[in-house]
Amino acid sequence: MNIRLIRNATLVLDYADKRFLIDPFLAEKGSMPPFSNTPNQEKANPLVPLPLPIDEIIQADAVLVTHLHPDHFDQTAIHALPKDIAIFTQNQADAETVRGYGFVNVGDLQKTVHLGEIKIQRTNGQHGIGEITKRTGKVSGLIFKHPDEKTLYVAGDTIWCQDVEEAIQQSKPQIIVVNGGAAQYLEGGHITMTKEDIYKTQQAAPAAKIVVVHMESLNHCLLSRDELKAFIEDKGLSKSILLPDDGEGYSF
Numbered sequence: 001m002n003i004r005l006i007r008n009a010t011l012v013l014d015y016a017d018k019r020f021l022i023d024p025f026l027a028e029k030g031s032m033p034p035f036s037n038t039p040n041q042e043k044a045n046p047l048v049p050l051p052l053p054i055d056e057i058i059q060a061d062a063v064l065v066t067h068l069h070p071d072h073f074d075q076t077a078i079h080a081l082p083k084d085i086a087i088f089t090q091n092q093a094d095a096e097t098v099r100g101y102g103f104v105n106v107g108d109l110q111k112t113v114h115l116g117e118i119k120i121q122r123t124n125g126q127h128g129i130g131e132i133t134k135r136t137g138k139v140s141g142l143i144f145k146h147p148d149e150k151t152l153y154v155a156g157d158t159i160w161c162q163d164v165e166e167a168i169q170q171s172k173p174q175i176i177v178v179n180g181g182a183a184q185y186l187e188g189g190h191i192t193m194t195k196e197d198i199y200k201t202q203q204a205a206p207a208a209k210i211v212v213v214h215m216e217s218l219n220h221c222l223l224s225r226d227e228l229k230a231f232i233e234d235k236g237l238s239k240s241i242l243l244p245d246d247g248e249g250y251s252f
C-alpha cells in the first residue's frame with residue numbers, strides 16, 4: 001500500500017491495485033472562515049494550500065467520507081468530483097445528503113463493503129468528550145483488509161477512546177492513521193487526538209506503524225508538528241510514529 005497525505009485528513013490510498021480518496025477537503029487556502037467558537041479567529045481556513053492540483057488528487061476509483069464536516073468533504077470537492085464516481089459514506093443518512101449534491105453512485109458502510117478481495121469495514125469513534133459530542137456528531141473510521149496487503153486502520157476524527165481500543169484489538173492493524181492536531185473549541189476539550197492520545201494508540205498497537213495527519217491545516221488545531229515531533233523523539237518512537245508533511249507519502 002501507499003498512503004499519501006494531501007492536507008488535513010485528505011489521503012490518497014493505493015491499496016491492492018485500487019486508489020481511494022479519503023475525506024476530500026480541497027478548498028483554496030484561506031477561502032473558508034474559522035470554525036466558530038474556537039481559538040485563532042483571525043485565521044481563515046484552510047491555513048495552507050494544496051500540495052497538488054485538484055485534477056490529480058481526484059483521480060480515484062472510489063471516495064470514502066468518514067463524516068460530512070466541511071474539512072472532510074467540502075464544496076470544492078463536491079464541485080470537482082465526477083458525479084458518477086463511487087462514494088461511500090458512514091451511514092445511510094450521510095449517503096442521502098451526498099446524493100442530494102447530485103452524486104449517483106453512493107453507498108454506505110453500515111455493512112462491510114467488498115471491492116474484489118478488498119474488504120472495508122466502518123469503525124466507531126468519539127469526536128470529543130461529553131457534551132461537545134452533541135455538536136460534533138457521529139464519526140467513523142475505516143478498516144481495510146486484503147490477503148496480499150497489511151491491515152490498515154484509518155481512525156478518523158476521534159480521540160483515544162474505547163472505540164479506538166476495540167478497533168485495534170479486533171482488527172490487529174499493522175498500519176494506523178490517526179487524526180492529530182488536538183482540535184478544540186473554546187470549551188469542552190479536544191475533539192481530535194492530542195500527543196497523549198497518539199501515545200496511547202501506539203501503546204495499544206506497539207508493533208504497528210502509526211501515521212499522524214490532520215495537522216496544521218485548521219484554525220482550531222493547536223498541536224503543531226514540531227511539538228509532536230519533540231514528544232515522539234522524547235519517547236523514543238520516531239520509527240514507530242510517522243509525521244508526514246503535506247504531499248508526502250509512505251509505502252508499506
